[in-house]
Amino acid sequence: MKILISADMEGATGVTWPGDVLPGTAQWERCRSLFTSDVNAAALGFFDGGADEVLINEAHWSMRNLLIERLDERVQLLTGRHKALSMVEGVQHGDVDGIAFVGYHTGAGMEGVLAHTYLANSITGVWLNGARAGEGLLNAHVVAEYGVPVVLVTGDDLTCEDALGWAPQARMVAVKDHVSRYAAVCRTPARTASDIRAAAAEAAPLAVRYEPVTGEQFTVELEFDAEHLAGAATVVPGVDRTGERRVAYTTGTMYEGIRTFKAITTIVSSAVEEQYG
Template sequence: MPCPPAVRPGTPQWARCRAMYTSEETAALLGFSDGGVDEVLINEAHWTMRNLLLEQLDERAQMLTGRHKSLSMVEGVQHDDVDGIAFIGYHAGAGMEGVLAHTYLANSITGVWVNDVRASEGLLNSHVVAEYGVPVVLVTGDDLACEDALGYAPGALKVAVKDHVSRYAAVCRTPTRTAADIRAAAREAAALATRHQPVRGGPFTVELEFDAEHLAMASTVVPGVRRSGERKVAYTSETMYEGIRTFKAVTTIASAAVEEQYG
């Protein structure tokens, strides 16, 4: 099943929503600048990773755009010059309640667990950045994404820009209001952007559940990935740096194995 038009590149609704997405990124940038942050790198991470409108961002921004980055959504954190990270426009994970809840793939993955804890993209990425001593200081998304963040970033500021009604319905704030809320939270979150000692939380056993058996089978071509159930695979990594890279490989293989048409 494809993603709704509002988030699918190339559709009229996507074109409309790009501007709103860009305005929220700008609001976070302005808030961090208000709080004394002198440099902000925006790492774009939705779908093709070419959605934000560079020409509409504040001139103080730098933007990393495009796919095939070593650490995907948190690329750049490995270079020792990042003091804090914000997760803007996040959502709950696959198998959870939440607006467009998913983990990496739109519908094919029905659940992800890290050491038996159900995982969202936020939780996965929080383990990655912790290994570099970088705190998550701000999370925005729907109310359930913010609730999810209490588990992996309890000290971060949270901004709910909409309230979940169903997977495809929400009570939304206006862009003007959400921009003001995000800017205020980012200004406060700037004080939390202080590197700490790296956290080595491994080993990590990651398990993925798919909506079809053949996706699990296809995924086992990735070294170290084993079947753990009829529609499940699992692997163990000593670090989440290794774990997220294996996760990317598994999701890439699974995505290529999805049947667009039977047979």
């Protein structure tokens, strides 16, 4: 049994504000240890549950945040940027039986600690076939095309609640309770490590590949906080203006859907000016 862990940081234990997750800050350096603890606990739990392999894919910001020296010696770590499937890189090779979304968060425009979708700001909302979408929903549709179930989700309580809509069979662990976008009631690392490890062990038997989901059509709509960003996004082929601050595109696979999404966010990021956005 092989498990892929998609590891994001905003939903990690103790993380509540931008300084906790922005590479290079003192708080980020401190919170790397908390993030690593959550991810390692998930890996240990999957091994407890019978996994033979655990591959961890770094999915946050620079994708160079985890402390490899504090991970269990049995895991492998995929670290660094510029990967074909970004946050779920590794799922496409046909050898992954289940995936865990560790340290995840709610989407742009939603309630939740550090809620956003790919970009920390600029994007105010994302919809997939009309439903409000965060990274969890988008990535869940990507992995479904490879027949890989989402078996574990960790993050704040609202992330776990949101995940019931796109991974109802998964085990959920809330490491903190949302108070505001930048505040939460947090469990201690000892408590969350124990909870995550136990949940991962329970989730391991759920890691059974199924027939890949194909033949669907996906329409993704994005809303930005400034009009010029919508204009910038239309540089990507197939992306059309649907409103003053909105664009949309339609695709026959989420493989192409998530790659187009990444192209949009890359171009939009380059169009943001300091202070004015």
